[in-house]
Amino acid sequence: MPNQDRRTFLKQTLTTGTMGVAWAGGFLVPDALLAAWPKEVFSAKDVPTVLKNLYGTEVVADSAAIQIKAPEIAENGAVVPISIETSLDNVTQIAIFAAVNPLPLAADFRLTDSMLPSISTRIKMNKTGEVVAVVKAGGTLYSASKQIKVTIGGCGG
């Protein structure tokens, strides 16, 4: 996993103390440390663009093997509890989208084989719309969606 390599690199660099030197020298900016965060994916403004940037394809098969647990009506769009669970095997990635948000990708969880494919979190939704879960299992993409009615949007001021 590339990210793990990066961690190992960071840890080794920190241990040998060269990171401190690099910081002092001023040639490492914070952005360099966050290089793994996929900026182009999180700044994409619609779901097809996110899918294309994240997976290289917009084609994702619907799957009944993915369960999205979320309230049908969210009174407060700032805090919408979402749980994603699947019976699919060899899950390596679970992504959560709020399709109607200005930036639809909420989270991209990368799972090792030490993880159960079950994630809960809370997201913001700016208005009524679909929450989409995309699961990568055995290298194949699957998705499920659920409509959530939002009474008060959670993205504006």
Added chain:
Amino acid sequence: MATGNTIRIKAKAKSDTVEVKSLISHPMETGLRKDSSTNELIPAHFIQELTAELNGKIVMTAYWGIAISKNPYVSFEIKGGKKGDTVRLTWTDNKGESDSLAVKVH
């Protein structure tokens, strides 16, 4: 250095997994909101990466965007963990700030 002050973790051993529930104190500011008094945009300030480790080995890396709620909540289950194991969570935000906390599984 990481104080762990922003992170709360409950790690509980179940039959053959460890259930982790966590709350993190963070504004998760989107960068799209306006300050009502000055009418200026409030700069984005949000967690971009969260890693979970079991006994020093990374089991999950989560990349987050601005749509994760303020004071994020996350829960998940790690296979093969047991009582006495160590679970660590580490977050890093878009300003390069970070925090990390390790707890024992009970």
